[in-house]
Amino acid sequence: MRQVVVGLQFGDEGKGKITDFLTGKDTIIVRYNGGTNAGHTVSVDGKEFKFHLMPAGSLVSQEVFLGNGMVIDPFAFLQEYEKIREENPELKVHISEGANVVTEIHKFIDRAEEESRENRIGTTSHGIGPTYEEKYSRNGIRIEDLGDKEKLVKKIKLLCRTKKSLLEKSNYSDPAEIDRVAASLYSVWEKIKDYVERTEITLWGYVDSDRNMLFEGANGALLDIDFGTYPFVTSSNTISGAIHNGSGVSMRKIHRVVGVAKAYTTRVGEGPFPTELSGKDGEKLRESGSEYGTTTGRPRRVGWLDLPILKYTTRLNDVDILAITKIDVLGSMKEIKVCKDYGKDRGVMEVLQGKVKANPQYEIFDGWGNLAEDEKSMIIERGKGHMPEEMEKYISFIEKIIEKPVKIISLGKNRKTTLVRE
Numbered sequence: 097m098r099q100v101v102v103g104l105q106f107g108d109e110g111k112g113k114i115t116d117f118l119t120g121k122d123t124i125i126v127r128y129n130g131g132t133n134a135g136h137t138v139s140v141d142g143k144e145f146k147f148h149l150m151p152a153g154s155l156v157s158q159e160v161f162l163g164n165g166m167v168i169d170p171f172a173f174l175q176e177y178e179k180i181r182e183e184n185p186e187l188k189v190h191i192s193e194g195a196n197v198v199t200e201i202h203k204f205i206d207r208a209e210e211e212s213r214e215n216r217i218g219t220t221s222h223g224i225g226p227t228y229e230e231k232y233s234r235n236g237i238r239i240e241d242l243g244d245k246e247k248l249v250k251k252i253k254l255l256c257r258t259k260k261s262l263l264e265k266s267n268y269s270d271p272a273e274i275d276r277v278a279a280s281l282y283s284v285w286e287k288i289k290d291y292v293e294r295t296e297i298t299l300w301g302y303v304d305s306d307r308n309m310l311f312e313g314a315n316g317a318l319l320d321i322d323f324g325t326y327p328f329v330t331s332s333n334t335i336s337g338a339i340h341n342g343s344g345v346s347m348r349k350i351h352r353v354v355g356v357a358k359a360y361t362t363r364v365g366e367g368p369f370p371t372e373l374s375g376k377d378g379e380k381l382r383e384s385g386s387e388y389g390t391t392t393g394r395p396r397r398v399g400w401l402d403l404p405i406l407k408y409t410t411r412l413n414d415v416d417i418l419a420i421t422k423i424d425v426l427g428s429m430k431e432i433k434v435c436k437d438y439g440k441d442r443g444v445m446e447v448l449q450g451k452v453k454a455n456p457q458y459e460i461f462d463g464w465g466n467l468a469e470d471e472k473s474m475i476i477e478r479g480k481g482h483m484p485e486e487m488e489k490y491i492s493f494i495e496k497i498i499e500k501p502v503k504i505i506s507l508g509k510n511r512k513t514t515l516v517r518e
């Protein structure tokens with residue numbers, strides 16, 4: 097089976113856990129967008145692993161790909177890869193020679209651009225936007241350039257020239273600094289060159305031999321540069337269709353799109369959030385769900401599940417099945433609300449882009465309480481039809497409005513606490 101796992105909200109939906117769960121030893125994992133702005137957490141036997149560049153399936157899979165659609169900080173890559181190899185020594189990695197390189201200068205520019213904005217986006221400061229910007233201006237530093245010191249110096253000089261006004265007061269206006277940055281990037285080449293290739297060719301071979309493949313989306317659908325809540329978005333296409341331009345594999349070769357949504361909503365950074373919860377309820381949900389950014393540690397904004405969002409992003413990603421995460425966290429709320437629409441004549445994107453104010457219409461459910469570990473095990477063992485009644489009602493309501501089946505439900509952090517509904 098070839099499938100893609102995508103987030104249906106603002107990122108942080110729990111894609112890492114679902115990817116890890118769906119990954120077998122023989123599954124090839126492919127990342128096709130973003131960089132270290134992504135943060136995926138996987139918990140196995142009480143140990144927690146955080147992924148930023150490497151796919152979350154890397155603990156189980158034997159072979160992973162970092163596709164051409166990604167922006168890669170090579171130092172961050174090496175650090176993460178080394179760490180994962182301690183757990184999974186067999187893991188083989190392929191890096192696209194066409195992926196673009198994030199340098200310390202891009203990160204500096206990211207911070208400087210953010211500071212100069214009247215309305216801040218709240219970027220992760222990981223250099224994502226500036227690196228994509230250079231890629232599309234055709235001045236980008238590609239992974240393959242790391243092996244050519246002269247080219248590196250030229251491209252870094254060009255970057256510093258085009259961004260002169262932002263860099264004027266920084267060390268990067270000093271030619272010696274440019275040489276230092278180029279030399280340090282070049283020093284990485286020896287360590288990664290064996291992994292670098294035209295990944296699309298290898299991937300086509302795997303498609304032809306019908307291998308199990310999982311394409312792992314980073315960030316979330318509403319952070320998509322075209323379809324998200326622009327300008328409060330990331331700088332890549334995050335939706336399922338982006339696997340084609342981000343890896344070279346056609347969407348026509350994909351059998352199943354798994355859309356992942358949290359049982360409530362969270363958002364990091366700025367932008368409209370119609371179901372946002374403030375006050376005590378918001379604090380409670382944030383604390384119960386440990387809603388702090390994996391990448392930046394920032395507290396996440398939290399709110400009720402927003403079905404207009406899910407309806408839009410389910411269609412946008414052509415989702416086949418839904419995976420709902422953190423349902424155990426939501427259960428701790430006494431009363432649970434779900435937004436079913438934004439009121440008359442209020443379209444989802446008009447609201448999310450702040451053109452119209454939402455008047456959220458809620459359906460209200462009773463909480464199902466905190467679930468003890470043995471209760472979770474029992475629910476998972478028995479499967480569908482044995483969830484607490486209120487939880488079952490909640491899930492059925494989502495299915496009714498979204499018109500897609502909820503096939504996977506995550507009841508806790510651990511890999512084992514995952515319910516598959518047949």
Ligand code: IMP
Nearest residue numbers: 107108133134218219220315329330365
């Ligand atoms: P950037 O991707 O660092 O440029 O950040 C742009 C916006 O996307 C900011 O609001 C970030 O907080 C948000 N963002 C980017 N990646 C993620 C993610 O993986 N999860 C949640 N938010 C993200």
